[in-house]
Amino acid sequence: MKILTVIKRELLTRTRTKGFVFFTFGIPLLAAGFLFLEYQIVQASQNVSSNIAVVDLSQSLYPELNQVITKSTAQAATDGGSRFHLTQVESTAAALPQTEESLRQRVLHKSLDGYLVIPADVLTSRTAQYHARNAAAFAVRADLSSSLRQAVNRARMLAAGIPTAQLDSMAGSFDLNQLKVSATGDSRDNGQTAILAIVLISALYLVMLLYGVVVMRAVTEEKTTRISEVLLSAVDPFSLMLGKILGVVATALVQLAVWGICLGLFVAYGLTMLQAAGINWTQYMPHDASWLYVCFLLFFIAGFLLYASIYAAIGSVVSSEQEAQQTQLPLTIVLMVGYYLAFYVMANPTTWLSVVLSFVPFFAPVLMVTRVAVSNPPVWQVLASFALCLATFWLCTKITAKIYRVGILMTGKRPTLPELLRWLKYA
Amino acid sequence: MSASSSPAIVCEAIHKSYGDVRAVENLSLTVPTGAVYGFLGPNGSGKTTSIRMMVAILLPDSGQIHIHGLPVGDHTKDQIGYLPEERGLYQKMKVGEQLEFLAELKRVPKSEAKGRVTRWLERVELGAWADKKVNDLSKGMQQKIQFIAAVIADPPILILDEFSSGLDPVNANLLNDILLEQRAKGKTILLSTHRMEEAERLCDHVCLINKGHKVLDGRLSDLRAATGKSTLRVDYTGDPAILRQAPGVASAEDFGNYAELKLRPDAQSPQSVAEIMRFLAPRLVITRFEQLEPSLNQIFLDTVASTSVPASASA
Numbered sequence: 066m067k068i069l070t071v072i073k074r075e076l077l078t079r080t081r082t083k084g085f086v087f088f089t090f091g092i093p094l095l096a097a098g099f100l101f102l103e104y105q106i107v108q109a110s111q112n113v114s115s116n117i118a119v120v121d122l123s124q125s126l127y128p129e130l131n132q133v134i135t136k137s138t139a140q141a142a143t144d145g146g147s148r149f150h151l152t153q154v155e156s157t158a159a160a161l162p163q164t165e166e167s168l169r170q171r172v173l174h175k176s177l178d179g180y181l182v183i184p185a186d187v188l189t190s191r192t193a194q195y196h197a198r199n200a201a202a203f204a205v206r207a208d209l210s211s212s213l214r215q216a217v218n219r220a221r222m223l224a225a226g227i228p229t230a231q232l233d234s235m236a237g238s239f240d241l242n243q244l245k246v247s248a249t250g251d252s253r254d255n256g257q258t259a260i261l262a263i264v265l266i267s268a269l270y271l272v273m274l275l276y277g278v279v280v281m282r283a284v285t286e287e288k289t290t291r292i293s294e295v296l297l298s299a300v301d302p303f304s305l306m307l308g309k310i311l312g313v314v315a316t317a318l319v320q321l322a323v324w325g326i327c328l329g330l331f332v333a334y335g336l337t338m339l340q341a342a343g344i345n346w347t348q349y350m351p352h353d354a355s356w357l358y359v360c361f362l363l364f365f366i367a368g369f370l371l372y373a374s375i376y377a378a379i380g381s382v383v384s385s386e387q388e389a390q391q392t393q394l395p396l397t398i399v400l401m402v403g404y405y406l407a408f409y410v411m412a413n414p415t416t417w418l419s420v421v422l423s424f425v426p427f428f429a430p431v432l433m434v435t436r437v438a439v440s441n442p443p444v445w446q447v448l449a450s451f452a453l454c455l456a457t458f459w460l461c462t463k464i465t466a467k468i469y470r471v472g473i474l475m476t477g478k479r480p481t482l483p484e485l486l487r488w489l490k491y492a
Numbered sequence: 493m494s495a496s497s498s499p500a501i502v503c504e505a506i507h508k509s510y511g512d513v514r515a516v517e518n519l520s521l522t523v524p525t526g527a528v529y530g531f532l533g534p535n536g537s538g539k540t541t542s543i544r545m546m547v548a549i550l551l552p553d554s555g556q557i558h559i560h561g562l563p564v565g566d567h568t569k570d571q572i573g574y575l576p577e578e579r580g581l582y583q584k585m586k587v588g589e590q591l592e593f594l595a596e597l598k599r600v601p602k603s604e605a606k607g608r609v610t611r612w613l614e615r616v617e618l619g620a621w622a623d624k625k626v627n628d629l630s631k632g633m634q635q636k637i638q639f640i641a642a643v644i645a646d647p648p649i650l651i652l653d654e655f656s657s658g659l660d661p662v663n664a665n666l667l668n669d670i671l672l673e674q675r676a677k678g679k680t681i682l683l684s685t686h687r688m689e690e691a692e693r694l695c696d697h698v699c700l701i702n703k704g705h706k707v708l709d710g711r712l713s714d715l716r717a718a719t720g721k722s723t724l725r726v727d728y729t730g731d732p733a734i735l736r737q738a739p740g741v742a743s744a745e746d747f748g749n750y751a752e753l754k755l756r757p758d759a760q761s762p763q764s765v766a767e768i769m770r771f772l773a774p775r776l777v778i779t780r781f782e783q784l785e786p787s788l789n790q791i792f793l794d795t796v797a798s799t800s801v802p803a804s805a806s807a
Contacts, residue, residue, distance in 0.1 A: 070596045078585055291580030295641060298547040298574035299597040301566040470549065 068304040068311075075283070075312020080319060089320045093327035100331065114138065114148035115205055118168055118180040120156045123187045127153050129223075130183075130216040137212055147208040158185065165196075172198055181209070188221055259411055261354060262438030265361050266407050266431045269368060270400060273430075276317040276369070277376035278393070283309055284380030284469065285389050293469070302466035306381075310373045310462065317369070360437045360447055367454035368430025372400070374461035381469035382485065403428040407435045414440035424450050426457035498561030500525045500649050500680035501546055506555030508541050515541040517704040519555075523682055523697070525648075528675055530695035530712075531684040532792065538704040539684045540577055543651055546682075547574045559649070570599055573642035577653035577684070581626045581634060581641075588613070588622035591640055598645030605644075612640045616666060632663055639667055643674065650674060653684045668694070688789040700792055707795050716785035719794075720760055723784045724753040724768065730776035738768045750780070752790065 079085060121127040131151055138148045156164040161182070168180040179197030184190060193213055195206065222232055284306075287293040296305055339346045375396060383389045406428060410419040414436050423432040423442070429450045436442045468485065501523040508516040516538040523529045533539050544550040546557055548564050559568040582590055588609050595605040613619050616636040618629075626634060635658055642650060655671075656664045671694065675681060685691055691698055698715065700708040708715065726735065727750040735744040735751050740759025745752045755764070765783055772778060786794075 067597055067599075070593065074593045078582075078589075286582075287580075290583050291576075291578045292582055293580065294544075294549065294576040294578055295574065295580060295594065295638075296597070297549045298572065298576070299569055299594065301569075 067300045068308040071305055071308025072312040075309055076315050079316040089323050114150045115178040116150050118152050118154045118177050120154050121183045122185040123183055126183050126187055126216055126220055129220050133212045133215045147205045258438050262435050266434055269365055270404055273372040277372045280313045280373045281376040281380035281389055283313055284377050288384055302470040306466040306469055307462050310377055314369055314373055357437050361434050363451050364430040364434050367451055371454055371458040374458050374465055378465040381465055381472045399427055403431050407431050410435045411439050426454045429454050502558045504556045506552040508552050514704050519706055521699050525680050526678050527697045528681045528695045530691035530698035531682055532691055532698055533701040534686055537701050543653055547572055571647050572649045572651055573647040575642040575652040575655055579638050583627040584625055586623055586625055587637055594641045595644045600645050608644055632659055635659055649680045651682045692788045702796050719786050721783050721785055722755050722760055723786045725782045725784055726751050727780035728776045728778050734775045738771045740764045
């Protein structure tokens with residue numbers, strides 16, 4: 066089979082370039098490196114606790130503050146907050162200047178990270194002063210401030226006569242759970258699925274744009290190197306074109322598979338870390354998205370092939386790389402329109418416009434996946450749209466092969482549309 | 493199959509136009525199996541368009557082409573090795589891999605392709621270049637690689653468009669020898685060229701086309717015999733004006749060191765030629781005096797001149 070020879074050449078010559086190897090393995094390595102670095106930084110900052118001296122002129126707030134801080138420091142491992150170690154320094158309003166001077170010396174000599182001066186009227190003034198070597202340590206400042214606020218609030222409530230036991234029960238947080246009411250009566254939470262859909266269609270777009278251009282270049286390259294005449298004397302243009310498209314798509318799939326596996330490993334690792342930290346991540350995942358994944362895979366393949374064949378058509382019309390850049394603009398616009406339509410469909414998945422648009426082959430890959438993500442389109446609609454996509458790809462490749470056959474022989478100016486139609490007749 | 497008995501290539505009344513431009517008009521020709529067939533014509537005469545139809549890259553608007561008795565199409569592509577005038581190879585692919593790929597495209601089994609590539613590269617003295625990328629090669633080297641691409645699958649028919657253009661004499665000779673080997677193996681070879689002396693040296697059949705029309709077709713020896721020994725070659729020193737005054741000379745083409753005199757049809761007998769010699773001998777220093785059949789170049793020029801002046805009549 067000649068088409069297999071074409072696919073094989075495309076796959077082998079592309080996967081063996083330094084660029085391909087670098088991108089395929091370098092990007093996950095780079096990502097892993099960043100994650101590792103990030104993790105190390107977080108670890109390092111978590112293990113360091115700020116050593117702070119507290120001068121409590123109010124003579125009452127320190128116990129409360131220490132209690133709040135001890136609690137938040139204990140939770141720092143899971144919520145990423147700052148850790149503090151407090152020591153109380155006795156002083157009076159009169160002795161404050163000397164105390165401050167000695168503390169300042171200790172800060173300068175790095176035996177202290179900073180010191181806090183709580184004024185006598187802290188409960189009413191609600192201010193305090195924090196002196197530190199590193200005044201820009203934003204997270205430390207924010208956490209300290211929040212702890213102080215809690216401590217002051219507790220102190221004021223205690224002063225108002227509310228028992229300690231009641232205070233703790235009043236501090237609980239609140240979660241709002243969102244549920245979706247759909248026509249099928251099936252209610253599931255919607256936010257995560259929509260986010261998942263956006264992630265999926267964005268990935269689809271990225272792939273189509275990135276590799277579509279590769280297909281286009283591959284075809285233009287044959288024209289500019291003029292090897293096409295030799296090729297066409299050995300193989301029919303349809304097999305050649307289909308072989309090239311499938312070859313580049315196969316190359317892309319190899320690359321994406323490597324990335325996918327790496328991503329899977331990262332995610333699995335991340336989830337086990339979350340699990341280990343006692344966080345129940347399953348609540349953040351969309352419920353049962355397996356049908357969505359199946360649809361995504363189907364339309365990923367169909368959309369990829371379709372756009373690759375259109376990019377190939379552009380490559381066969383133009384005769385230089387610069388011309389290709391200009392000519393592909395309309396296609397990029399179509400792609401962008403589809404992308405923005407996805408947000409309309411996401412908001413209105415059941416309107417007739419959304420349904421119709423999800424059958425238009427150029428938009429279908431994205432819009433049908435979006436519909437599946439946010440509503441429940443009938444299975445026949447999904448399959449029909451998929452079949453339509455593949456049929457369009459086939460037709461596009463046929464037409465591209467014809468354009469290519471004539472286009473290679475005319476390397477002058479870019480043809481106008483009527484000329485293109487005449488080419489189709491010649492071939 | 494009747495493959496061996498049918499002529500290698502038969503074109504019957506093929507037409508091809510691009511819009512208003514008629515590239516090929518009513519072209520019929522037969523390339524006998526085993527012939528070295530010269531397909532001649534000036535630039536822009538429709539040679540390349542005709543050839544592209546023979547290798548099924550283009551389809552004729554009307555008319556038919558048969559390759560060994562089969563209608564031309566994708567299935568006849570394996571019978572023809574094609575060297576296009578517009579040379580082209582994948583620039584960033586290694587020489588050896590590229591030739592293996594092109595061989596496989598012509599259905600050479602993978603197991604065999606490698607050995608053939610090695611043998612051919614050594615034959616054209618590029619054995620050491622198999623692992624180099626094409627764009628590391630000189631133009632002449634690429635030309636030889638392109639030539640190998642045409643012959644690697646060992647097809648019964650070779651179509652070579654301007655096969656020696658851009659080659660230095662050493663390499664032109666090398667490819668010439670290979671061509672003669674191929675002819676000895678019974679291959680049919682169609683050579684397209686506008687260099688008449690090359691066709692004269694290699695071809696046994698020629699077909700001349702001009703402006704999309706065939707103007708002459710036949711065995712080279714027959715064409716020459718038909719025009720008779722109508723040419724005198726004279727190597728001389730002296731005043732070239734004298735040449736035209738000799739009796740029986742229709743026209744003279746002076747090349748400086750020698751001239752070709754065209755004889756009137758009634759002045760080609762030995763007596764007439766002797767008379768011309770007697771006329772010239774006292775007036776010029778003559779080192780060579782020879783009566784010849786006309787060169788292909790002369791035939792071509794004459795034919796083109798006689799057919800294209802009344803262009804409307806022949807159309």
